[in-house]
Each structure stands twice: as C-alpha cells, then as structure tokens.
C-alpha cells in the first residue's frame with residue numbers, strides 16, 4: 763500500500779503507474795493489480811507471489827519514504843508499506859431474497875471489513891430484462907476473509923470473490939466442505955430408510971429360495987424380508 767499525506771495533491775492514475783515503474787521498479791509481469799483509493803489518499807499495488815521478496819526491499823529503502831513526482835513536475839513524499847488488510851475486493855453475495863436490504867447485508871459483513879460501495883448486479887445487455895438478478899456486489903476493504911456461507915436474517919447467503927478460501931457451510935472450516943463436516947455427523951439423525959437395502963439383500967437371498975446352504979440363513983432372510991416389508995416406524 764502507498765499512502766499520501768492528507769494534504770498532498772491528488773495524483774492521477776498515470777502518475778501512479780509511472781511511480782510504480784520508475785520508483786518501485788516493478789515490471790508489468792510482477793504486478794497483479796494497481797487499485798486506487800484516492801479519496802483516502804492511497805493506492806494498492808499487489809505483487810505476484812514469485813516477486814513477494816521485492817516488497818521487503820521496497821520497504822527498506824529510506825524506511826519506505828519515496829518521492830512521488832506529479833505530472834506537472836511537482837513532488838510529494840509518500841509512505842510505502844505492506845497492506846495489513848487484504849486489499850479492496852468486489853464481493854458477490856448470492857441467494858438472498860430481494861427484500862433483504864443491502865444495508866442489512868453490509869452489517870453482516872462489517873466484521874470482515876469496511877463496505878465502501880454496494881451495487882445491485884443486473885442482467886447483462888444480452889438479456890431481454892436488464893433488471894436486478896438478486897446478486898449484491900459489495901466493494902469491501904477486506905480485513906479478514908469472509909466465510910463462503912454467511913447468515914443474513916436467517917437466510918444462508920453465499921459469498922464469492924477472487925482468492926477467497928472456500929469454507930465449510932456448517933462450521934466455516936477451510937479444511938473440509940459440508941459433506942465431510944464432523945458437525946454434520948454429530949447432528950445428523952439416523953435415517954431408518956438407510957437400513958432397508960441390507961434387508962432387501964436378505965430378501966433377495968430368501969427369494970432365490972433354497973440357494974443358501976443352511977436353512978437357518980433362509981429363515982433369517984425371511985425375517986428380514988418381513989421387516990423390510992413393513993412400513994417405516996412400525997415394529
């Protein structure tokens with residue numbers, strides 16, 4: 763992150779690109795994104811994983827204080843530091859009823875970062891109805907990652923953004939998904955129907971009649987067939 767003094771003149775995007783090239787000496791291949799937050803007098807330069815080592819080098823030169831030339835040849839000094847947050851992301855929030863207000867979703871996401879802007883996503887021009895599609899787009903200055911599933915007024919919404927660690931729908935763990943969640947095993951109610959296939963196999967064995975080497979087995983099969991034939995719950 764590169765930060766201007768509060769009283770510094772507002773730079774233009776061109777100045778910032780030139781600064782990244784000439785002062786930070788990062789090539790286009792090393793940079794993932796340059797995001798401007800000029801109302802807050804700062805911008806973010808995201809560096810590729812392979813070039814991360816350059817960050818400490820950039821920070822160490824003159825304690826991260828850099829002269830920043832404007833297009834009109836005037837200068838200011840800016841502070842270059844490592845962003846402690848995760849930068850600014852556009853987060854898509856899906857599966858919430860239209861009636862749930864953006865303000866409420868914003869409140870639900872506040873713990874993960876500051877919501878800067880909220881937009882209703884629309885169907886694109888290729889469709890007949892260029893109306894809202896129900897997905898909310900939230901521009902967030904992320905402090906921590908948002909779980910893949912969040913609760914908003916009792917509705918389970920899905921959140922999506924670039925480089926989001928996918929999390930379990932039940933416990934928000936990054937280690938597994940819902941199908942593997944230990945919470946699911948603990949809380950799941952045994953399904954009586956799950957026992958039917960075993961009984962059915964016994965019934966099939968019994969139906970073959972006399973194929974089993976022992977009469978006892980056949981008897982057991984018949985009992986199983988009897989049980990399987992009863993409606994669920996009656997014993």
Ligand SMILES: [Zn+2]
Pocket residue numbers: 930931932933934935938939940942943944945
């Ligand atoms: Zn889980």
